[in-house]
Amino acid sequence: MTILAHEDYEADQTFETDVVIVGTGAGGGAAGATLAEAGYRVMFIEEGGYHPTSSFSAYTTESVPRLYRDASATMIVGRAPIPYVEGRCVGGSTVINGGMAYRPPERVLADWERITGSAELGVEGLDAAFSEVERRISANFQSELSIGEDSRIMEAGAKKMGWHYTTNRRNQSACVGANNCSLGCPTGAKQSTLVTYLPRAFERGAVCLTEVRVEKLLIEGGRAVGVVGRAINPRTRRADRTVRVRARAVIIACGAVQTPLLLARHGLGKPSGQLGKNFLCHPNAKVLAVYPQKVDGWKGVSQNTQIREFHEDGILMAENFVAPGVLAAYLPFHGERAWELMSRYENMVLSGVLVEDSSSGSVSRTLLGMPLVRYELTALDHQRFKRGVKLLAQMHFELGAERVILPFTNQHEALGPDDLERIDTLQTDVNTLELFTVHLMGTARMGARREGSVVNLNGELWDLPGCYVADASLFPTAIGVNPQVTIMALATRVAERLQLHAKAA
Numbered sequence: 001m002t003i004l005a006h007e008d009y010e011a012d013q014t015f016e017t018d019v020v021i022v023g024t025g026a027g028g029g030a031a032g033a034t035l036a037e038a039g040y041r042v043m044f045i046e047e048g049g050y051h052p053t054s055s056f057s058a059y060t061t062e063s064v065p066r067l068y069r070d071a072s073a074t075m076i077v078g079r080a081p082i083p084y085v086e087g088r089c090v091g092g093s094t095v096i097n098g099g100m101a102y103r104p105p106e107r108v109l110a111d112w113e114r115i116t117g118s119a120e121l122g123v124e125g126l127d128a129a130f131s132e133v134e135r136r137i138s139a140n141f142q143s144e145l146s147i148g149e150d151s152r153i154m155e156a157g158a159k160k161m162g163w164h165y166t167t168n169r170r171n172q173s174a175c176v177g178a179n180n181c182s183l184g185c186p187t188g189a190k191q192s193t194l195v196t197y198l199p200r201a202f203e204r205g206a207v208c209l210t211e212v213r214v215e216k217l218l219i220e221g222g223r224a225v226g227v228v229g230r231a232i233n234p235r236t237r238r239a240d241r242t243v244r245v246r247a248r249a250v251i252i253a254c255g256a257v258q259t260p261l262l263l264a265r266h267g268l269g270k271p272s273g274q275l276g277k278n279f280l281c282h283p284n285a286k287v288l289a290v291y292p293q294k295v296d297g298w299k300g301v302s303q304n305t306q307i308r309e310f311h312e313d314g315i316l317m318a319e320n321f322v323a324p325g326v327l328a329a330y331l332p333f334h335g336e337r338a339w340e341l342m343s344r345y346e347n348m349v350l351s352g353v354l355v356e357d358s359s360s361g362s363v364s365r366t367l368l369g370m371p372l373v374r375y376e377l378t379a380l381d382h383q384r385f386k387r388g389v390k391l392l393a394q395m396h397f398e399l400g401a402e403r404v405i406l407p408f409t410n411q412h413e414a415l416g417p418d419d420l421e422r423i424d425t426l427q428t429d430v431n432t433l434e435l436f437t438v439h440l441m442g443t444a445r446m447g448a449r450r451e452g453s454v455v456n457l458n459g460e461l462w463d464l465p466g467c468y469v470a471d472a473s474l475f476p477t478a479i480g481v482n483p484q485v486t487i488m489a490l491a492t493r494v495a496e497r498l499q500l501h502a503k504a505a
Contacts, residue, residue, distance in 0.1 A: 002202045003050050003090070006211040009231045012242045015209070017043040019498070020227055020247040022214050022262070025092020026487040027471035028253030029193025029201075030133065034495035036204035043245055044201075044208040045227065048088035049234060051095075053195065056184030060325040063183040067096055076373045078361065082283055082435045084373070086255055090210060091194030093255070093484075097438065098181050098303050098320060099170040099190045100482035101139035103130050105311070108479050115476050117448045118457055120493075129489035137171035137191040139485070146177030148300020150349045153291075154319045155305050157395040163309035170301070171196075171484070177300040179321055197488075212243050217250060217266055217467065224250040224467035249498055253471040253491065256280075256440040260363045260473065261371045263444065263454075263461070271450040271462045275443070279361040280478045281375060282354055282439035285385050286330065288405035289349045289396035296346050297321040307392075314356035314381075314480065315388045321350050330436075332405065332412040341405075349396070353388035355381050356480035363443050382430045390420050407434040439483050444473035446490075458501060459494030470494040 018041040021028045028044060036042045051066055065071045069088040076082040087093035106123050113122030120126070133139075158165040175189040188195050198208070211232050218226035226246040230239035252259050260269075260276040269275025298321055307317035324345055331338050361375030377385075385407075393404040397417045404414045406423075409432045414420050427433070446469075447453025450462040453476075459468045470491035472483050479486060 002206070003208045003210060005049065006231045006233050006241065009241045009243055014244040014246065015043060016246045017041045017207075018247060019043070019249045019251060020045065020245045021251040021253055022227060023092060023253035023255065023471065024090050024198060024208065025087060025193060025253065025255065025471070026094050026484045027491040028092065028251065029094070029197035030488040030491040031251050031253060031470040031495040032206055033197040033200040034492050035498065036201040036206045038499055042201055042206040043247070044198075044206065045212050045214055045229060045245065046090050046208060046210045047213045047232070048090065048210065050090040050208070050210050051184065053185065053188040056180065056186045058180050058183060058323060060183065060323050067184060076281065076361065076375045076437070078375045078377070080377055080431050080433045080435055082281065082375060082437050084281065084437045084440060086257065086440070090198065090208060091192045093438070094192035095184050095194055096182050097484060098482070099172055100303065101134060101137065101169045101171045101485050102481040104479040104481060104486055108477065112476050116446065116457065120457065121446075126489055126493075129492050130485065133485055133488040133492065137196055137488070138173040139169045139171050141167055141169055142172070142175060142177070142301050142304055146175050146301050147304050148177060148179065148297060148321070149295045150297035150319050150321055151300060151304035153295065153349050153399060154307070154351060157399050158305070158307050158309070160398055161395050163307050165305050165307045165309070167305055168303060175301060179298050179300060179302050181302045182322060182326075209243060209245070213239060214262060217262070218244070218246065219266065219464070223465045226250065249466050249468065249502070251468045251470050251494070251498070253469070255471055256443045256473045257363050257371050257373060259469060259471055260443040261365055264365050266464075268461055268464055269444070269454045272452055272454060274445060274452065275454050276363040277360065278442040278445050279363050279373065279375060279440070280357045280442040280475065281361070281437040282357060282441070282478065282480065283377070283381070283435045283437045284352050284354045285389060285407040285433065285435055286405075287351045287353060287389055287392045287396070287407065289351065289393070289401040290341070290344050290403045290405075291347050291349065291401050294346050295349055297348055297350065298323075310388065310391070311480065313384065314358065315384050316354040316356070316480065317351065317388065317392050318354070319349060319351045332409070351392060351396075353385060353392055355384045355388065357381070357478040360442060377430050377433070382433065385433055386423055386427050390423050393420055408432050409434060441472040441475040441478065441483060444469045445476050446474040447476065458497035459490070460501070468494055468498060
């Protein structure tokens, strides 16, 4: 059987394989398929459950608890606090992301080459890996019929303001614009690892153990030889069965929060002291515009364009419509005011400002074993957000918006361009800024020297042979764009390096 669940495990069970991969998202999926197709026995471990395309729906109260870690009630602590989300299901966050397929800007890859001293992490060095990933996930442009009116408004706004914008390439095949990306694609058009990399691995004999939370590594003779986890009963949430997997190599692909949490349990990362440091999150502030005309933003792909006019200054703008229940939860109003605003749902364009990190935070383990994620927004990034929000709101007013809901706790809305002038005087405290993020990176950074990195250029931990990392934790710096293609490219590279290392041994 390819996919196992809680009910399939004995009270105490041990499996054996060549490579065990913890996580099935962008990193784990890509690494596992690469190794399985090379002839290795691969076993995935996924904390969440298996939910096929046929099970996805638009009901948030049903979908969010199934697909998101802790039903998305996760928070970065700092000034300002930032809610974040992680996928917890087979396919990981690729099941719930928006599907954007961007390579990092060339300036970022040039920095990686300079920082690591390796041309293999530069523009030319990673080009083949990016091309392979883009082919595998069908990275291409949307059909005109799948583009919604909210995306067309954003494009019209960019043109009116004279701003440069790009049309998104997305990992999709025959996307009809159902706009259910964040709750699982109901048609299977979004080419998440659930429908691409993982089936490829399964065809070559890979096995996936679902509903298992990995709690520690198996280490013998100073080398990683497997993992130990607990199977979680999906009804009671009790971890009541022990699952061990012994392997010749271990790949950790749990994401930038869970990966350092697991590795820190063993006191790893000591050569550099960088494990859990360098946390990056590409924070996002919402700008909700209400127009006099019917927009029906829920029809059509969730995001077709990105405004890149200010990208060199670290500012990105985009639309991304969401289900009414999710939108209502983030409104600054209650009661009749919230009802009045939500009654205009069909007139809304939900857009946002993303800012490229100019600093970093950390991930550590609390006494209860939970992750403590810390991140302080810098004064520079605060100014970037204020500037970006003003510019984006101004664009909406230029297109005829009646009102704009702002991401400030002390300035909820603007009824016209004049109200935007108050942003500079009112927004002096970073804690009044409301943020959100889905891009978590950097906590087990890759490098050429053990003094400044957690893993080497092969993705292997400096202080634990046989243990590799293949997720966004590897990023040496922030990339300023959606990270899934970069994760997949680096994970593919790690899998290829593991093969070379195994043959040399």
